[in-house]
Amino acid sequence: MTDGDQMDTEPIEAVAASSAPLEDEEEDCSDLATLLDSCDDLASASDKIPVLESILNEPANRYGPKASAIKERAVYAVARAYCEDNRFDDVVTLLTGTTCAAFFANITKAKTAKVVRAVLDAVCALAPDQLDMQAQICRNIISWCQTEKRSFLRQRVESKLASVLFQQDKYGESVAMVDGLLVELKKLDDKQLLVEVHLVESKVHHGLRGMAKAKAALTASRTSANAIYVAPALQSQIDLQSGVLHCEEGDYDTAHSYFLEAFEQLDQLDDREKAVPCLKYMMLCKILDGLSKALGISATGAAGIRSDRNEADISGMISGKRGVKYAGKDVDAMSAIASAASKRSLKEYEAVLSKYPHELQDDLLIKHHLGTLQEQLLESNLIRIIEPYSCVEIDHVATLIEMPLAVVEKKLSQMILDGKFNGILDQGKGQLIVYEDSETDKAMENGLKVIDNIDKVVSSLFDRSQALRSMMV
Template sequence: MSTSSTLAKGAQGTLSTEVEQEILQLGERYRDAHQATELGQLIRDSRDKLNNLSKAKSTKVIKTLLNHFAKIPNSLNEQIAICKETSEWAKEQKRLFLKQSLESRLVALYLENRMFTDALHLVGPLLKELKRLDDKMMLVEVQLLESKIYHALRNLPKARAALTSARTSANAIYCPPLVQASLDMQSGILHAEERDYKTAYSYFYETLEGYSSQDDPLAVAALKYMLLCKIMLNQSDDVNAIVHGKLALKYSGPDVEAMTTIAKAHQNRSLNEFEKALSAYRSELSEDPIVRSHLAKLYDTLLEQNLVRVIEPFSRVEISHIAQLVHLPTDQVEKKLSQMILDKVFHGVLDQGAGCLIVFEQPATDHVYDSSLDTLRNMGAVVESLYEKAATLS
């Protein structure tokens, strides 16, 4: 190789490094100034210049610039648009690894933006591609995203199936602690959906340990879900012990305070305290979809228990009086009493004209109907057996 060609390559390498540094520095300025539109335009304008860099370097630059969006508030739509455009560009440039990485990121962004249909349309072909190329690490991440999408759509069987596939793929490789913690988190969430709070608690504990070892902020969410499981198991006494434990102490804050307040309200069987906690810690409780759905069930159970206790001494009572005793609006109490009558929690009828609830005595159970059904079922089995034997004899 001649000296002139060596110098030319060295000069080109130096120039490429300078271009890379300029792009990254400008990206940092836009990030710090919270200029999402300008950051997106920078990524668009940088594509031609990135063609002069090696594929590894250009991939690193694009990923770094996209990561800057996480520090810019209200930039989700801009991030989705630029990620989609860059994915198409990577496909045209035949940069397969970058395309897959961007599509995986795009699925996560669709999920965050609740664009579930778009996410499912993208995740299907991406999974087929990753399975064909046997990229296990990215396969685990995309299968986990698929499980989260189906969970958000309330399709629990498919969410469990996707999670099982992700765990199977993860068993074949070394799984980084954060990915393992994410798998444990999703397992805990799905078990909690099935009301298996004991198993869910153990998964959330594993999640807390995993995130805590990496100083990841999601450890707070894992701790919050642990406390939620204890409350749902009617073990509110254990909440304080967990909160003051060695592992949980460094995560004290509004999220933990919110759950301890809910635990105290549940322990006192107080709807008033429960509602005050929901109002005081709205962002920590009501804005978390996992916590919100389970606390809605808990509130419903607590309301039911309070109403049963209040109406127990009465055979006829005004609905407004019941509402006054439980400190709730009359309409809400009337609706709940109607539901409880339909669910046969107690026997009674609502006299809406008089605004009263009439409570009946618990009727004696008549087992004649059940016994008759059992007799008919057994007779049917005998006839079927005789028919089969007759068929063999003939």
């Protein structure tokens, strides 16, 4: 069921009666069409805005089929013009202010919902970085919907607001909005919107590092999606979120397959903006998978980092048409990370992070895994350096690894506490003393198990004796 079908529609008889007089007489809207076409010849957005506003507020108050179609196009055009002219305050009040008030009052509620949603989507696409403006325009529309008692449109906009709040890292507000919205939607059984809201819920819980809740929300989204037709754009987002959660669990092969599904769908839709992150995630999975085999690292921590293998299989991540079509700084950044990780060069790795801060640090998934990878590479290199020694100066270790002394000293103490190797730091002499790994004493372990078992037998016999005494008394 579409939003238009659900909308608080007016009775068919009333709509037909209101539009009958306009259909009987020929409606002349040539002047409005001429004004709208003239905007194409104007170079600046500031020149277009007065013309477009005059169409919406024309004195004749024509709202027949032809005039309404022209004014609908004018609403979209004025929203684009406001964004191009950086008049974001006017964008916020566009739909709920006086500019579109007369137009919305003279068209059906279903048509109003369509226009409002189309304008909101267009504004978010034209000004993706203006999250405060997007949140404010959503709140204005929600207040207007509550006043006009347009529940279905309000729910759609609340879903969009929850997504915007997530992008602003306001996870608490986003979760509260999603929880309230889900209660309403489950009563109405609006599966299309349930798919979208559960998907937002999964993203928010992932941002909060609540993987169990994120997986549960994604499962609920998939369950609702199985009952309806899901557009390729939305299906790609579901596959993308599935890949993200599998990547967090360290299942890089499965994550790569989900990212590939999402990438191919977005590539067919020619949505470069959303396809590039999928390609970056695919490259990230290849890097992590290759290094997990070479170093034994995992999503939960370093293990087996004394591997003798020197190369990680991270070749063939981009090639052919894909590499040409999506070439740019994002792909270059991931390729540079792959090169540095393959060489195990921390200095080159940190240089890449400094060179591409926007491409590597703005994304939550990439930032988290690259940070973990950096720590694990540092541990791997430190163990490789100190392995031949029983006693080594910390300053010498810092010189070999080309990192500040304080950072190396802190990391070594952390590794000792985590049991990555046996040793102590002699800070007075500035030395690291490494102990040989001693084999565990099996006789001691077996002796402790025997004592534990004897303790259980004696305790059982004592309990039985107590029971016999109580029976005799």
